[in-house]
Amino acid sequence: MLILSELHEGLLVLTINRPEALNALNGDVIRALSEAIQAASTNDDVRALVLTGSGEKAFVAGADIKEFAEFNAEQGRALSAQGQTALFDLVEQCPKPVIAAVNGYALGGGLELAMAAHIRVASENALLGLPEVSLGVIPGYGGTQRLPQLVGKGKAMEMILTARAIPASDALACGLVNAVVPQAELLNAAKQLAGQIMKNAPTALSAALKSVLAGYSRDGFGAEIEHFGACFETEDFREGTQAFIAKRKPQFPGK
Ligand code: CAA
Numbered sequence: 001m002l003i004l005s006e007l008h009e010g011l012l013v014l015t016i017n018r019p020e021a022l023n024a025l026n027g028d029v030i031r032a033l034s035e036a037i038q039a040a041s042t043n044d045d046v047r048a049l050v051l052t053g054s055g056e057k058a059f060v061a062g063a064d065i066k067e068f069a070e071f072n073a074e075q076g077r078a079l080s081a082q083g084q085t086a087l088f089d090l091v092e093q094c095p096k097p098v099i100a101a102v103n104g105y106a107l108g109g110g111l112e113l114a115m116a117a118h119i120r121v122a123s124e125n126a127l128l129g130l131p132e133v134s135l136g137v138i139p140g141y142g143g144t145q146r147l148p149q150l151v152g153k154g155k156a157m158e159m160i161l162t163a164r165a166i167p168a169s170d171a172l173a174c175g176l177v178n179a180v181v182p183q184a185e186l187l188n189a190a191k192q193l194a195g196q197i198m199k200n201a202p203t204a205l206s207a208a209l210k211s212v213l214a215g216y217s218r219d220g221f222g223a224e225i226e227h228f229g230a231c232f233e234t235e236d237f238r239e240g241t242q243a244f245i246a247k248r249k250p251q252f253p254g255k
Pocket of ligand 1: 020021022024061062063064065066067105107108109110112131132135138139140141143
């Protein structure tokens with residue numbers, strides 16, 4: 001099972017279960033998670049959701065690089081557009097509160113997934129970042145839009161352009177996560193927060209989510225899809241992805 005699902009007293013915990021690839025998001029994981037979120041959105045028994053990753057090492061280590069390394073520009077654009085529609089927008093627009101319990105690496109598409117959630121709680125060992133430019137590509141699942149919304153333009157530029165991941169303590173300081181707890185307490189901390197939220201009126205929670213989101217422009221997401229796709233035509237992208245797969249440092253030709 002790629003997505004483990006556990007419903008208890010109104011709280012649905014969805015666990016991305018591909019630990020051998022650090023829970024990287026391939027097409028099958030995206031489809032399965034999308035279906036689980038859609039089902040939860042219309043299930044009256046579900047009042048809040050927690051998203052987490054299986055194992056102690058990773059929340060999600062990104063989109064599956066091996067799956068898209070041979071893609072062309074058109075396939076790159078489709079990957080980004082379909083992923084955003086099928087999963088990331090769906091998480092953000094879920095009418096029930098979604099908390100990401102970030103239990104380790106949240107890189108690339110993994111951080112983008114956590115940022116699409118409404119609230120983030122991280123374990124002390126978590127590392128969060130958008131390393132895409134080190135692969136010759138850019139964030140394509142909403143990261144160029146949601147990171148500046150959460151941490152401000154300057155910090156987002158620093159994180160995206162350096163490709164450097166930051167520890168949970170820094171993520172807390174810049175507002176990227178809402179709380180940091182020891183790993184053994186992470187799921188309970190997320191459940192407690194969900195419990196506090198679930199005491200409130202479901203209809204008001206849904207209205208609050210819609211209202212907060214209404215204040216943020218959607219203009220940049222289409223631009224991200226276009227620029228993400230264009231990266232797939234570059235020699236830099238070939239070099240970056242092949243270097244990752246071969247476990248070596250990239251030598252970017254700059255074109
Ligand atoms: N895609 C595919 N496979 C991945 C992966 C990913 N994003 N991340 C990890 N894996 C695989 C590794 O290839 C490895 O597989 P093998 O055992 O078959 O070699 C396995 O998971 C374990 O990973 P590592 O051996 O690399 O573990 P590590 O502890 O040495 O390193 C890590 C951990 C630093 C997270 C490293 O795995 C890493 O850098 N992963 C890639 C992170 C990344 O660049 N993410 C962004 C992806 S691009 C993206 O997300 C685009 C987008 O916005 C749409």
